[in-house]
Amino acid sequence: xxxxxxxxxxxxxxxxxxxxxxxxxxxxxxxxxxxxxxxxxxxxxxxxxxxxxxxxxxxxxxxxxxxxxxxxxxxxxxxxxxxxxxxxxxxxxxxxxxxxxxxxxxxxxxxxxxxxxxxxxxxxxxxxxxxxxxxxxxxxxxxxxxxxxxxxxxxxxxxxxxxxxxxxxxxxxxxxxxxxxxxxxxxxxxxxxxxxxxxxxxxxxxxxxxxxxxxxxxxxxxxxxxxxxxxxxxxxxxxxxxxxxxxxxxxxxxxxxxxxxxxxxxxxxxxxxxxxxxxxxxxxxxxxxxxxxxxxxxxxxxxxxxxxxxxxxxxxxxxxxxxxxxxxxxxxxxxxxxxxxxxxxxxxxxxxxxxxxxxxxxxxxxxxxxxxxxxxxxxxxxxxxxxxxxxxxx
Numbered sequence: 566x567x568x569x570x571x572x573x574x575x576x577x578x579x580x581x582x583x584x585x586x587x588x589x590x591x592x593x594x595x596x597x598x599x600x601x602x603x604x605x606x607x608x609x610x611x612x613x614x615x616x617x618x619x620x621x622x623x624x625x626x627x628x629x630x631x632x633x634x635x636x637x638x639x640x641x642x643x644x645x646x647x648x649x650x651x652x653x654x655x656x657x658x659x660x661x662x663x664x665x666x667x668x669x670x671x672x673x674x675x676x677x678x679x680x681x682x683x684x685x686x687x688x689x690x691x692x693x694x695x696x697x698x699x700x701x702x703x704x705x706x707x708x709x710x711x712x713x714x715x716x717x718x719x720x721x722x723x724x725x726x727x728x729x730x731x732x733x734x735x736x737x738x739x740x741x742x743x744x745x746x747x748x749x750x751x752x753x754x755x756x757x758x759x760x761x762x763x764x765x766x767x768x769x770x771x772x773x774x775x776x777x778x779x780x781x782x783x784x785x786x787x788x789x790x791x792x793x794x795x796x797x798x799x800x801x802x803x804x805x806x807x808x809x810x811x812x813x814x815x816x817x818x819x820x821x822x823x824x825x826x827x828x829x830x831x832x833x834x835x836x837x838x839x840x841x842x843x844x845x846x847x848x849x850x851x852x853x854x855x856x857x858x859x860x861x862x863x864x865x866x867x868x869x870x871x872x873x874x875x876x877x878x879x880x881x882x883x884x885x886x887x888x889x890x891x892x893x894x895x896x897x898x899x900x901x902x903x904x905x906x907x908x909x910x911x912x913x914x915x916x917x918x919x920x921x922x923x924x925x926x927x928x929x930x931x932x933x934x935x936x937x938x939x940x941x942x943x944x945x946x947x948x949x950x951x952x953x954x955x956x957x958x959x
């Protein structure tokens with residue numbers, strides 16, 4: 566079939582297998598071109614949320630930058646003869662193919678990473694294959710989580726805390742700048758969001774690995790987050806998501822204390838705002854990201870997922886004396902959140918309107934990156950060619 570993008574709101578409902586494979590190849594090529602020190606290279610890495618965005622970039626960096634074997638967990642849909650698989654499915658298939666060709670072990674389990682069953686499956690796979698892990702990446706993004714003990718389903722909410730919030734946003738469907746008003750979250754909504762997006766599941770994973778004797782002494786683990794600044798603070802910092810992110814800081818401290826005997830290093834890593842499947846769904850972010858793309862490309866400081874993650878590994882995760890903020894987080898977002906860059910973004914924010922949006926922003930860049938998430942618009946791919954959607958993991 567000839568596959569063209571089918572976009573509905575903030576999601577694309579199909580994916581292009583060749584485009585996804587080419588995107589993975591390009592990220593691998595970028596990593597292999599970097600002068601990375603392998604002095605502290607990880608040997609075996611577990612990536613929770615391994616198939617798209619920052620998680621996929623982490624898997625590529627670990628394997629093709631440092632030669633690490635990986636086990637990954639994702640939740641993706643396989644293709645059929647009439648329907649494409651998800652982008653993450655095709656990304657993973659391409660990664661497996663490349664890793665196999667390079668002689669690097671890659672094992673992926675597809676299912677609910679929040680469940681006890683998946684933790685058991687991963688433990689069994691680790692014992693069967695690569696053994697103890699010295700790096701655990703937690704990069705899960707989900708709107709809901711089923712508690713593995715009670716079976717209760719919790720749903721996250723994107724709302725401010727304390728007071729209502731009205732701000733500009735951009736409707737990608739209607740190509741329209743408009744105001745969006747969000748009512749403050751209830752205490753229950755705050756608690757539920759923390760349950761989904763906070764540090765509890767990260768802690769459960771590390772405990773399960775430690776109990777199974779699958780955490781190497783001196784292992785590092787990190788959970789990815791976004792902190793933001795003034796323009797996004799009401800929907801991130803002073804909001805339900807922000808409360809969940811605060812819980813990640815709590816979890817990092819708790820893990821460092823609980824597993825001090827193993828000399829575990831647990832850190833939250835704050836990354837820059839980018840077009841991801843998760844960020845596309847958050848009010849404010851399409852407009853904000855379109856503006857930061859404009860500013861940061863002009864400054865020469867723009868980075869995508871793979872550039873951010875290569876920097877995180879090299880400068881933080883594997884560095885002998887990494888820089889940290891006062892909460893002991895790794896900060897890869899400084900090129901976005903520094904005062905000078907934020908001042909430029911804020912100036913555009915006050916000016917932007919329906920009439921000048923496409924002039925003041927880089928929505929073309931935003932939209933191109935959005936389509937690339939699903940394998941469309943990738944350089945070197947013939948999108949008029951007939952493509953078999955049936956791809957298998959090797």
